[in-house]
Amino acid sequence: MSFLRNNKYIIIFCTVTIVILSIVIFNNRLAHTSKNKNVMILYSNDEHGSIDNFAKIASLKEKYENDDRYDDVILVSSGDAFSGNPVVDQYIINNKDLRGKPIIDLMNKAGYQLSVLGNHEFDYGQKRLNENIEFANFPLLLANIKLDEDKAILKQPPPYKIIETKQGVKLAFVGIVQINNDGYPSTLVSNLEGLDFLSPTKTVQNYLYLKDKNDVLILLSHNGHSWNLNLARNLKNIDVIIGGHSHTVVQKAAQVEDTLVTQAGSNLDYLGKIILTFDQNNNLIDSMGELIDLDEIKFKKDEIVDIINSYQLDLKDVLNRELNHLNEPIIGVNNIGALITDALRNSLKIEEMGYEIDIALQNVGGIRADKIYPGAITVGDVYEIEPFGNNVIIYKMTAKQIRNMLAISYIIGNSVDLIPSGLKYEIIVDYKGKLKKIVLKDLDNNEINNNKLYTVVLNQYVASSYKFTAENEGENIQLKVSDCIINYLENRISSNELKKIYTKNDLNRIDLKITKGGTGQKVAKTKVDISTIKKAHASVGAANLMADALSFVLDVDIGAYPSSQLAPNIVYPKNSPLYQKSLDLIYSSFAYHNNVTMVNITGKNLEKMLLKQAKYYKEGPIMTHLSSSARYTVEIKEDKIKNIKIYLNNERLKANQKYSFAINSYVWQFYAEAADYFDITVSQKTEKEILLEYLKEIKIIDSSILEKRVEIIEKNETK
Numbered sequence: 001m002s003f004l005r006n007n008k009y010i011i012i013f014c015t016v017t018i019v020i021l022s023i024v025i026f027n028n029r030l031a032h033t034s035k036n037k038n039v040m041i042l043y044s045n046d047e048h049g050s051i052d053n054f055a056k057i058a059s060l061k062e063k064y065e066n067d068d069r070y071d072d073v074i075l076v077s078s079g080d081a082f083s084g085n086p087v088v089d090q091y092i093i094n095n096k097d098l099r100g101k102p103i104i105d106l107m108n109k110a111g112y113q114l115s116v117l118g119n120h121e122f123d124y125g126q127k128r129l130n131e132n133i134e135f136a137n138f139p140l141l142l143a144n145i146k147l148d149e150d151k152a153i154l155k156q157p158p159p160y161k162i163i164e165t166k167q168g169v170k171l172a173f174v175g176i177v178q179i180n181n182d183g184y185p186s187t188l189v190s191n192l193e194g195l196d197f198l199s200p201t202k203t204v205q206n207y208l209y210l211k212d213k214n215d216v217l218i219l220l221s222h223n224g225h226s227w228n229l230n231l232a233r234n235l236k237n238i239d240v241i242i243g244g245h246s247h248t249v250v251q252k253a254a255q256v257e258d259t260l261v262t263q264a265g266s267n268l269d270y271l272g273k274i275i276l277t278f279d280q281n282n283n284l285i286d287s288m289g290e291l292i293d294l295d296e297i298k299f300k301k302d303e304i305v306d307i308i309n310s311y312q313l314d315l316k317d318v319l320n321r322e323l324n325h326l327n328e329p330i331i332g333v334n335n336i337g338a339l340i341t342d343a344l345r346n347s348l349k350i351e352e353m354g355y356e357i358d359i360a361l362q363n364v365g366g367i368r369a370d371k372i373y374p375g376a377i378t379v380g381d382v383y384e385i386e387p388f389g390n391n392v393i394i395y396k397m398t399a400k401q402i403r404n405m406l407a408i409s410y411i412i413g414n415s416v417d418l419i420p421s422g423l424k425y426e427i428i429v430d431y432k433g434k435l436k437k438i439v440l441k442d443l444d445n446n447e448i449n450n451n452k453l454y455t456v457v458l459n460q461y462v463a464s465s466y467k468f469t470a471e472n473e474g475e476n477i478q479l480k481v482s483d484c485i486i487n488y489l490e491n492r493i494s495s496n497e498l499k500k501i502y503t504k505n506d507l508n509r510i511d512l513k514i515t516k517g518g519t520g521q522k523v524a525k526t527k528v529d530i531s532t533i534k535k536a537h538a539s540v541g542a543a544n545l546m547a548d549a550l551s552f553v554l555d556v557d558i559g560a561y562p563s564s565q566l567a568p569n570i571v572y573p574k575n576s577p578l579y580q581k582s583l584d585l586i587y588s589s590f591a592y593h594n595n596v597t598m599v600n601i602t603g604k605n606l607e608k609m610l611l612k613q614a615k616y617y618k619e620g621p622i623m624t625h626l627s628s629s630a631r632y633t634v635e636i637k638e639d640k641i642k643n644i645k646i647y648l649n650n651e652r653l654k655a656n657q658k659y660s661f662a663i664n665s666y667v668w669q670f671y672a673e674a675a676d677y678f679d680i681t682v683s684q685k686t687e688k689e690i691l692l693e694y695l696k697e698i699k700i701i702d703s704s705i706l707e708k709r710v711e712i713i714e715k716n717e718t719k
Contacts, residue, residue, distance in 0.1 A: 036285070037167045040070045041274040045078035045222070045244030046266035047103060048120070049085025049387070051308050053268040054106040055300035060271060060292065061111050062301070070275075072165035075111050078244035079118025079177065079222035084267065084368060086319050086383035087311055089123075099124045100132045102311040108137040109304050114161055116175030116220035117142040118244055119185035122192060123388055126153035133157070141175030141220060144203035151194030160207060162214060169282050172210040175220045176200045178227070178245055181412060182465070186365065188388070190464040200227075204235060211237040215282045218242065225250065225263050225665070226593035226686045232256035239284060240274060248595060249669045251680040253289025262289040265669050270294060295673075319380035323489040328503040330372040334568065336385060337362050337419030338507035340481070343488030344392065344457045345421040349479055355394060358454040359402065359422040363409075363462050366390070367419075370564075371616070382485045392479045393463040396471040399450045403438045405468035410435055414584050415591055416510050416567070418462070423448060424509045430517030431572075432581040506536075508568050514585060522577040524695040527702050530572040530586060535563040536623070539709040542566055542586050543625030545701060546687070549694035551627035554598055554683060556660035557648060558606070559627035562613070562667050565589035578695065583688060589664055596683040596690060597668035601661050603646065603653025605675035607632075611644040612674035624663075631709040642715070 042061060064073045081103050083089055091098045117140050121129060133140050143159035160174040177185050179197045200223055211217040216239040221228050224246035232241060233256055243263035253262035264272040270291040277286040330336060344360035369384045406425060409417045414433050426439040440448045459481050463474055532542045543561045550559030567588045584590050613623040614634060635643040646653045653659060665682055
């Protein structure tokens with residue numbers, strides 16, 4: 001008894017310790033039996049032939065597979081693996097067509113388990129697509145397609161795929177692709193014979209039942225970010241939408257209702273990472289998504305590096321052949337489009353076949369690079385501009401038929417699309433963008449002869465996709481557009497002429513004039529001209545207005561809008577009503593339903609971003625327009641941009657202070673390359689929706705948009 005009395009505190013301590021240990025052990029066992037299951041989905045989209053980062057992707061997948069925190073790691077793509085890199089798009093070896101093989105091979109090696117068929121998967125034709133599908137070690141899904149077995153060459157793709165993880169979680173993946181107003185995806189229509197494309201929305205509804213039979217439903221949607229956001233708002237039972245097509249950089253996946261919506265930019269700049277957390281009963285209890293900047297990943301899988309190098313070596317001599325030389329860049333789709341159409345109109349190869357071309361037309365969507373860099377112009381550069389391998393089609397057309405074609409082209413997209421050579425044209429529309437008239441002019445600004453029959457050259461995509469009439473059915477002369485460009489650069493134009501014509505001028509050969517007219521619900525009234533003229537040389541009202549809207553609606557310090565996203569040479573007249581459709585005339589980017597990226601960034605890094613963009617475009621050199629209360633100066637010395645200083649409320653941005661900044665999500669990926677930033681989010685509203693909300697608030701557009709928000713400071717030395 002004395003022992004117990006003398007050691008009672010020791011006994012109490014031991015007893016309590018035993019009880020606590022028992023509870024801990026019990027809880028640990030309970031935690032073990034109810035351990036959550038974490039599934040990682042790695043994803044990419046719109047790779048467009050970019051193969052350099054597959055060695056990094058393979059290493060990342062392997063790293064995560066060896067991480068005990070994840071029960072399974074799944075690697076998928078949301079489509080458009082092809083069209084953008086000549087190593088992939090021109091991979092023809094010993095006269096054998098192997099286009100697309102390099103990227104499919106690398107996706108196999110990296111461990112991809114699924115992809116959706118994007119619109120550019122059809123670019124090489126159905127036969128070659130079948131061969132690429134057969135070569136892939138993973139299924140390529142597409143639910144919204146129906147085949148006519150008597151006409152189609154393509155084999156029916158599977159609409160969905162169920163993947164069951166090691167821990168028994170069942171994930172249902174469904175694949176869909178975008179379709180245009182003509183009912184086809186954005187590719188060469190002649191490649192789609194026997195293929196019927198169904199409504200993406202209705203198709204998704206038909207596969208919602210998969211959620212009842214599986215633990216999650218995941219949509220691989222090659223439809224664009226804003227479309228995916230709207231789908232998530234309107235349809236239940238979709239757990240995750242992994243997007244493509246709009247090339248949107250969604251750094252942190254958006255949670256819309258119960259759906260996680262994301263996308264990983266383009267060209268394998270990023271790899272997306274989604275974590276899905278399930279309880280012991282396979283109920284989804286948490287989800288998150290973010291992007292991995294592959295530029296920051298240093299480790300690579302050596303065996304895949306060797307494969308990439310071997311593919312590049314196969315075409316090195318072909319692609320590196322020098323055609324011409326530039327001392328200054330050719331910038332913008334107008335100038336590059338002019339180069340393409342001039343090459344077609346002055347092609348020695350076409351001339352040798354006995355044709356004399358009067359007019360050439362090139363669609364904007366067929367121009368896949370907006371800059372040719374100084375230095376050697378190579379065959380590879382041409383294939384980056386025109387990667388599709390379109391043939392040349394020659395027509396005989398009257399002036400009336402040409403006008404009708406341009407009119408239909410404008411009406412379909414409510415925007416200017418066809419870049420000409422051999423003529424200029426003027427589109428006259430009312431306030432709502434309704435077409436009133438098209439005027440054709442020769443290069444001396446005289447209206448063209450209505451009685452003449454013109455020889456017109458088009459690329460194969462325009463010839464098969466656009467609705468028009470001609471005097472003949474069109475002759476496919478079995479010559480590629482890219483061959484004409486190569487020949488033009490190599491044999492028909494000198495380096496000095498190239499510089500003089502395409503680097504020194506803004507080759508906009510199309511004017512759009514807005515006249516009175518149009519009825520409907522007004523969204524605002526403007527007291528001043530809303531202009532895009534000299535958009536690359538000074539701050540302009542149209543861009544200032546959009547930047548103001550971003551700042552106001554998103555509540556950021558600085559809203560921004562790039563000049564490259566404005567329609568060229570537009571003046572929306574003062575003292576006029578403004579309609580919703582009027583906005584599409586002014587802002588070219590609205591056609592792509594872009595969202596807006598918001599970041600926090602230091603003053604020093606924001607100045608670095610704007611400086612890099614100004615140097616890249618060298619358009620006079622204004623590239624970025626800022627919201628009211630913000631402005632910047634551009635210092636130029638000996639015709640070179642040296643520095644940019646940004647001011648907010650008349651004080652220069654403090655180097656290390658954070659500011660909130662918002663800009664179009666598509667162009668953000670290019671700004672992001674220049675400097676570091678923090679706390680990134682993507683708006684759920686599109687640019688257009690944001691501007692409409694702002695206009696509803698202010699009602700009247702006044703002279704504030706005419707503020708001079710950019711100042712050019714010349715510091716040229718004199719001798």
